[in-house]
Amino acid sequence: MTATAATGPHRTAVWIVLPVAVAFALLIVLLATGEPASERAANSTAVGRLAPLIEGEDLDGQWFDIDDHRGQWVVVNFFSTTCVPCIVEHPELVAFAEERAITGDAIVVSVAFDDASANVRDFFLANGGEWPVITTDTGAIAVDYGVTAVPESYLVAPSGVVAAKLIGGITKDDLDNQIEDLVARALADTEVSS
Numbered sequence: 001m002t003a004t005a006a007t008g009p010h011r012t013a014v015w016i017v018l019p020v021a022v023a024f025a026l027l028i029v030l031l032a033t034g035e036p037a038s039e040r041a042a043n044s045t046a047v048g049r050l051a052p053l054i055e056g057e058d059l060d061g062q063w064f065d066i067d068d069h070r071g072q073w074v075v076v077n078f079f080s081t082t083c084v085p086c087i088v089e090h091p092e093l094v095a096f097a098e099e100r101a102i103t104g105d106a107i108v109v110s111v112a113f114d115d116a117s118a119n120v121r122d123f124f125l126a127n128g129g130e131w132p133v134i135t136t137d138t139g140a141i142a143v144d145y146g147v148t149a150v151p152e153s154y155l156v157a158p159s160g161v162v163a164a165k166l167i168g169g170i171t172k173d174d175l176d177n178q179i180e181d182l183v184a185r186a187l188a189d190t191e192v193s194s
Contacts, residue, residue, distance in 0.1 A: 052144035
């Protein structure tokens with residue numbers, strides 16, 4: 001009787017843990033084998049238009065206004081601290097932001113999507129990232145950009161126009177390649193019109 005009693009709860013635990021572990025493993029495989037964000041550029045009503053306003057106090061108490069960054073590329077990253085692809089892409093955003101801080105030609109701004117300021121602050125303290133992070137009144141910003149799920153990133157050109165929307169986790173190379181392609185297209189358009 002003792003052996004049966006010991007295996008009953010153990011057996012129940014296995015039946016609970018096993019499906020969760022399988023689901024988690026499938027999620028990891030899906031993320032690892034998914035298309036890169038550069039191949040997931042998506043149509044959006046924001047693309048080709050002046051970037052919707054993003055302004056407000058960031059996590060450090062500094063005022064942020066996207067219009068103050070004309071002349072630079074701006075990566076607008078919508079994220080949540082509980083979103084696995086958001087967590088996976090974060091080191092890539094850190095690498096991109098650090099490299100571009102040297103040249104000064106691009107910045108990142110993160111917009112928390114349905115997340116508490118305290119959670120976001122803890123996330124950035126633990127994972128790095130020295131860029132503006134907007135955590136309050138972000139629902140209207142997400143609607144203006146047409147965000148449907150996180151992570152989503154928007155690449156705003158130095159002119160202030162939204163140049164691309166990227167769905168899903170991104171990498172530093174995705175962002176570098178997108179900027180390079182957009183610059184090349186702009187140069188080709190200039191040459192054709194000359």
